[in-house]
Amino acid sequence: MPVSSFTDEDRRVVYRAIRTRRDVRSHFLETPIPDEVLARLLYAAHHAPSVGLMQPWEFIIIRDRTVRNEIFANFQRSNIEAAQRYSNDRRSLYDTLKLQAILDAPINLCITCNQTVDRGAGLGRQSMPETAVYSTVCAVQNLWLAARTEGIGVGWVSILDPAELAPTLKLPENVIPIAYLCVGYVSEFADRPDLEVKGWEQPAPIADLIHFDTYGKVDKPQAMHLLRSLTDDRIVGSDA
Amino acid sequence: MPVSSFTDEDRRVVYRAIRTRRDVRSHFLETPIPDEVLARLLYAAHHAPSVGLMQPWEFIIIRDRTVRNEIFANFQRSNIEAAQRYSNDRRSLYDTLKLQAILDAPINLCITCNQTVDRGAGLGRQSMPETAVYSTVCAVQNLWLAARTEGIGVGWVSILDPAELAPTLKLPENVIPIAYLCVGYVSEFADRPDLEVKGWEQPAPIADLIHFDTYGKVDKPQAMHLLRSLTDDRIVGSDA
Secondary structure, eight states, rough: OOOOOOHHHHHHHHHHHHHOOBBBSOOOOOOOOOOOHHHHHHHHHHTSOGGOOOOOOEEEEEEHHHHHHHHHHHHHHHHHHHHOOOOHHHHHHHHOOOEEEEESSSSEEEEETTOOOOTTTTTOSSSSHHHHHHHHHHHHHHHHHHHHHHTTOOOOOOOOOOHHHHHTTTOTTTTTEEEEEEEEEBSOOOOHHHHHHHHHHHOOOGGEEEEEETTTTOOOOOHHHTTGGGGGOOOTTTOO | OOOOOOOOOHHHHHHHHHHOOOOOOOOOOOOOOOHHHHHHHHHHHHSSSSGGGGEOOOOEEEEOHHHHHHHHHHHHHHHHHHHHHHHHHHHHHHOOOOOOTTTTTEEEEEEEEETTTTTTTHHHHHHHOOOOEEEEEEEEHHHHHHHHTTEEEEEEEEOOOHHHHHHTTTTOEEEEEEEEEEEEESSOOOOSSSHTTTSSOOOOGGGEEEEEEEEEEEHHHHHHHGGGGGGGGTTOTOOO
């Protein structure tokens, strides 16, 4: 018999966390995050899966203004470069986007990956060494979902030059920064992703992304049939 | 005022999914996964964050035995090579580990990353192009947590040669396999990770992985203080 200790109501809660999680760059409040709440977020991250149980993640909790100013300057330089890729309307739109909250959020959190940690004795890492990094990303997503339930916004800043980030955060060579996060209570969570609302991009229909048995075997009618219940699924919620 | 539409009880549910999620290689049942449940899992994955809203993930749902036999052979070859790294007791222990369920699980699911998808117009990918891959891993973790609440086990197989996986799954050059997952209802979820139970590895204490402001600023007393509530936290649950 299949086991599950989760009820339909429980499932609704988890899908709601998944559905309403946002990449947050605005509406951060100065409200400090109590130790017990930050501890729970770290607990969530630390309970991610990891290849060989290597747990390659580490957490740098950044409150210091000098460090954050340096990282903000890194963002500014990287963003000027990134913006040059766009022209005309795209460029104007790009310039209106808020892409970080380094100085606004009460806490910055850098989640790193120690690629040479002994833990796990290399299990599962020989044919796919990149799984160390993947494990760390799983930790990020755990933290992100936990944060959503705590009313805490998380924004992942990727417009940063990692080569500059390393000396700022004093990272040794074997430790790479995976996610630079702005973290704090927020006054609201947007209904839809900012980039969708602003018209930067529209989400893809799931049916377009499903293949059967091998890649390229896209069978839209079969995919639509598989997904037919989503339009009225009482468990994932109303906007499916 | 901070907002949160989640109650303490809701938070408990989400932390419970995080705490009890397992990398599953045993106890798979033949019970088919109904379309509506598989649809919800894909929905969860598709609601992951992605840089620039690029949604680079795609899903190959693999039921075909020929494809799975080929991947199982890939695993066997890769595993013989991987096992050679170990000797003596470590090797004996390694040989007792079940590291895949390619043929046992009713469904295999390969989550891929299309690194050249136009969606997102490159936003956030210039200084950190690897964020496309990271977004895909976030999708994997969303699916994994949703599966746990559905009573569905997920096992991530990383002992596979990606160079051989690509032709088996007919992946074009710009699409890389991120996670090869065995997915199905299970008769039980282990209390602790298999690798811990078998004595392969012990989990690290979270306090050892926390740095303040910069890397290397490990302050164990301060970290222990930050985490002090976890031993008796009513929200993350009893085993914290």
